[in-house]
Amino acid sequence: AQSVTQLDSQVPVFEEAPVELRCNYSSSVSVYLFWYVQYPNQGLQLLLKYLSGSTLVESINGFEAEFNKSQTSFHLRKPSVHISDTAEYFCAVAREWGGKLIFGQGTELSVKP
Amino acid sequence: KAGVTQTPRYLIKTRGQQVTLSCSPISGHRSVSWYQQTPGQGLQFLFEYFSETQRNKGNFPGRFSGRQFSNSRSEMNVSTLELGDSALYLCASSLAPGAGNTEAFFGQGTRLTVV
Numbered sequence: 001a002q003s004v005t006q007l008d009s010q011v012p013v014f015e016e017a018p019v020e021l022r023c024n025y026s027s028s029v030s031v032y033l034f035w036y037v038q039y040p041n042q043g044l045q046l047l048l049k050y051l052s053g054s055t056l057v058e059s060i061n062g063f064e065a066e067f068n069k070s071q072t073s074f075h076l077r078k079p080s081v082h083i084s085d086t087a088e089y090f091c092a093v094a095r096e097w098g099g100k101l102i103f104g105q106g107t108e109l110s111v112k113p
Numbered sequence: 114k115a116g117v118t119q120t121p122r123y124l125i126k127t128r129g130q131q132v133t134l135s136c137s138p139i140s141g142h143r144s145v146s147w148y149q150q151t152p153g154q155g156l157q158f159l160f161e162y163f164s165e166t167q168r169n170k171g172n173f174p175g176r177f178s179g180r181q182f183s184n185s186r187s188e189m190n191v192s193t194l195e196l197g198d199s200a201l202y203l204c205a206s207s208l209a210p211g212a213g214n215t216e217a218f219f220g221q222g223t224r225l226t227v228v
Contacts, residue, residue: 036219043117043203043219090156099144099210100169101217103156 002027002093006104014112015083021076021107023091031093033074034101035065038088047089050074061085086111115140117206117220125226131192134223138185138206145187146217147179150201159202162187163210191225199227 007022025031032051036044048059055067065076074091091104118137126132138145146169147159158171162181179189185206191198201224205217 034216041221043119043221044205046216046218049216099146099161099163099207099217100158101146101148101156101205102158103148105155 002029002031002095002102004091004093004102004104006089006091006107008107009105010108010110012110012112013081016080018079019077019081019085019109021089021091021109023074023076023104025072025074025091025093027072027093027095029095031095033065033067034092034094035063035074035076036090036092036103038090038106040087044090047076081109081111083111083113085109117204117218119202119204119220119223121223122221123224123226125228126194127228128194128196130194131190132194132225133188133190134202134204134225136187136189136204136206136220138187138204139218142206142208142218143185144207144209145181145185146205146207147187147189148203148205149173150203150222151199156203159189161210168210194227196227198225200225 003026005024013019034049035047037047048057050067058064063078088106092101120135144163146161150156160179161169165181176192181187201222203222204220207217
């Protein structure tokens with residue numbers, strides 16, 4: 001079975017500061033890793049994904065995440081956040097051969113001016 | 114290309130009633146999954162359908178059921194509603210289950226309130 005732990009439920013940060021949202025996973029098989037973002041009253045939007053290859057993946061809006069197999073982590077980082085990044089962020093895993101997503105509990109990122 | 118469409122967006126029902134939620138996947142996508150999101154339990158997997166067959170089911174009581182039609186549209190039904198069923202129900206579509214095809218696109222959800 002797989003599980004995902006997001007280590008921080010809330011992360012307050014000032015605008016233009018760097019941020020890291022932590023995610024650890026547990027799985028006895030290879031998994032795909034994802035970060036989704038959810039804005040208020042919206043569904044989930046895929047932010048970035050790791051399927052294979054380079055362990056560092058980047059999104060178009062400046063976020064990046066690094067897959068670390070030895071530490072079973074997939075932390076999300078951004079060097080300089082904006083007010084518009086305020087949202088809830090979910091880390092998720094999926095088995096290599098299935099579509100079911102297992103989500104972490106979410107991290108609420110609050111960017112203050 | 115239209116995204117995942119869920120209807121209705123908001124719903125208020127009374128305890129004991131039943132409810133049907135609808136999800137139209139992205140054109141060409143044949144896999145549909147449903148998730149329940151609540152403040153206490155977070156995002157929990159309900160079921161996954163592919164080619165009109167249920168492939169996976171989460172740990173929910175039998176009151177929760179679903180189906181998928183030949184055009185890949187899916188419905189989920191909750192019977193004998195309880196207060197605890199109040200949640201945001203999210204539908205996700207993907208091309209098909211399997212290696213390399215596990216990216217899911219989510220709809221905006223149906224907010225169900227049970228009173």
